[in-house]
Amino acid sequence: MSTDSKKANNTLGLTFAALLLRLWLGVRAIQTGIEKFAGVNMSEKPIEVDGEVYDANLTEAASSKGYALDNYHGIPESMEANFAQEPLMMGWALKIYGGILGPVLIILGLTILLGVASRVSLFLLGLVYISLTWGLILIKQDAGIAWLGIHMVLIAMALNWANHNRFCLLKKW
Numbered sequence: 001m002s003t004d005s006k007k008a009n010n011t012l013g014l015t016f017a018a019l020l021l022r023l024w025l026g027v028r029a030i031q032t033g034i035e036k037f038a039g040v041n042m043s044e045k046p047i048e049v050d051g052e053v054y055d056a057n058l059t060e061a062a063s064s065k066g067y068a069l070d071n072y073h074g075i076p077e078s079m080e081a082n083f084a085q086e087p088l089m090m091g092w093a094l095k096i097y098g099g100i101l102g103p104v105l106i107i108l109g110l111t112i113l114l115g116v117a118s119r120v121s122l123f124l125l126g127l128v129y130i131s132l133t134w135g136l137i138l139i140k141q142d143a144g145i146a147w148l149g150i151h152m153v154l155i156a157m158a159l160n161w162a163n164h165n166r167f168c169l170l171k172k173w
Helices: 003-035 077-084 091-114 118-138 142-160
Strands: 038-046 059-067
Touching: 003 091, 003 118, 003 142, 077 091, 077 118, 091 118, 118 142
Parallel strands: none
Antiparallel strands: 038 059
16 A cells, blocks of 8 residues: 555544544534433323323323423532532623523533534633633532543544544634
8 A cells, every 4th residue: 555545544534533533523513502401291180091180190100391481590509509519600690601501501502513613612621621620629519520621632632633634614723
């Protein structure tokens, strides 16, 4: 195999690697942002036997997941109480952060997925993950910190392979 052929194969592999990593990080950010709008709808219905209500007082509970603006929680309620007890966490800043976190994740995910200023978008997503890491450090959520550390490695890899990112808009950025 010639040197030029090996270089072309390596370049193609790095191009695909950059694309796949960009797609993964973009989809991950978008879906994480969308999940901030998720809620559970609970309903109870009487139990039927052969199409007839068995007993009006005997019901089964059913839940379904739904997405709506009214369901939005940038910061999960279970963590919000923990953050409120932290002296380094300012309440007013936490409200602002919780209000913008979902939309920021969706926007950054879209820009990364579409390749709009990929380097800047990846860098900003890294800053978001650093801010999330800081919050998890405060409330001692070591598993979440480790997951975010893996995401940071993936972002660093994507930035390292940015020169091989052929399918993007605003390639310079």
